[in-house]
Amino acid sequence: MSTAIRFTKGHGTGNDFVLFADPDGELDLTPAQVAAIADRHLGVGGDGVLRAVRSRSIPEGGAALAEDPDAEWFMDYRNADGSIAEMCGNGIRVFTRFLLEEGLATLDDGETLPVGTRAGVKDVQLSRSGFQADLGRWRLDGSEPLVRAKNLHAARPGLGIRVGNPHVVVALASDEELDALDLGYLPVLEPEAPDGANVEFVVPADPLVVDGVGRIRMRVHERGSGETLSCGTGAVAAALATRHWAGAGAPDQWRVEVPGGVVGVRMFPAEDGEHVALSGPAELVYTGDLAL
Incomplete structure (x- = not known):
């Protein structure tokens, strides 16, 4: 006997999801x-x-x-291959839009909606571009693996960063190098990441900073999903890595261009240490019924 679910299709800068309550x-x-x-x-x-579950x-x-105690809703996130992921920066914005459209939650200007995830509670607010999610504290994980990718002529060093989920960020020298990558193939990390990792390839703009905002381009191979048009936590990791490499005086606000659009990243102090926030659009495209 089949089970029918009512689903909604949504995306954040082309990073697309199937949602259901x-x-x-x-x-x-x-x-x-x-x-x-x-x-x-x-x-x-x-x-x-x-999956939106209480x-x-x-x-x-x-x-x-x-x-x-106010985190009524939990974002149960699964990668395209069915595996569980701790967090998704684009996903949590689309998830919030879904909760609001379904009448499951309310969010007015100046208010914050706490959402439970496997990486802790994340606070979401309305923003000029859609929604902003406070992804909490971040950290360098101490790893610097060599990264090999198809059409990258030599292995490059990566920087391991955790933003609730694991990332390895690789700096490239030019837009041509970035565009030439074939991320239909899984990048190879040496040594391997114990739990796998999202791998971001980044090119800084020239000039890097305009009006106090850092600017980078990025492509990503997501653990369990392959290349995607955007990765929210990946954009955050890429901005953090670029700021780390740029050194003292680098800005705390970043504009990250991904194949699916543009997202914003902001680092700011909090009581428990530095937090990082992701902002960008969240769109719901269509709804339907699906028999499993």
Whole structure:
């Protein structure tokens, strides 16, 4: 007997997702079902699948409610291959738009909506470009693997950064190098990342800073999804890495150009250390019914 779900397709700068509401946690899709939904030829198609479930109705939600009792909703995020991911920066903006459109939450100017994730509670606000999500503290993870990619003529050093999920950022010398990459193939890390990693390839603009805002271009191969048109946490990691390489005097605001558009990154002090926020659009494209 098949199960039917009502779904919505949405995207943030081309990073696209299939979303559905399961408030009481009654529908826990298998990895194979998620992969079938995300399949671009035989399913709806998407870089990931987002389930909106109340924090009290999913085991991981207990930690979210302990962190913030107002985190009613939990973003259960799965990659296109069905694997679980800790966080998704574009996804959380689209998830928030979905909650608002479905009447599951409200968010007025100046208010904050806390959303539970496997990387902790993330606070989302309205912004001029759509939504801004405070992704919390970040850290260098201490790794500097060599990175090999198809059509990159030599291995390049990467910088390991965690923004709730793992990233390795690689600096390239020119737009031509960036455009030549074939990210349909999985980049190879030496040594391998224990849990895998999203890999970002970055080119700084010339000049790097205009009116106090840093500017970079980026492409990404996402763990479990392949190359995507945008990766929110990847854009954050890329901006953090570029600021790290640029040294003292580098700005705390960045404009990150991805194949699907532009997102903003902002670093700012907080009580528990430096936080980083991601801003950008979130669009809902269509809804439908799907039989599993």
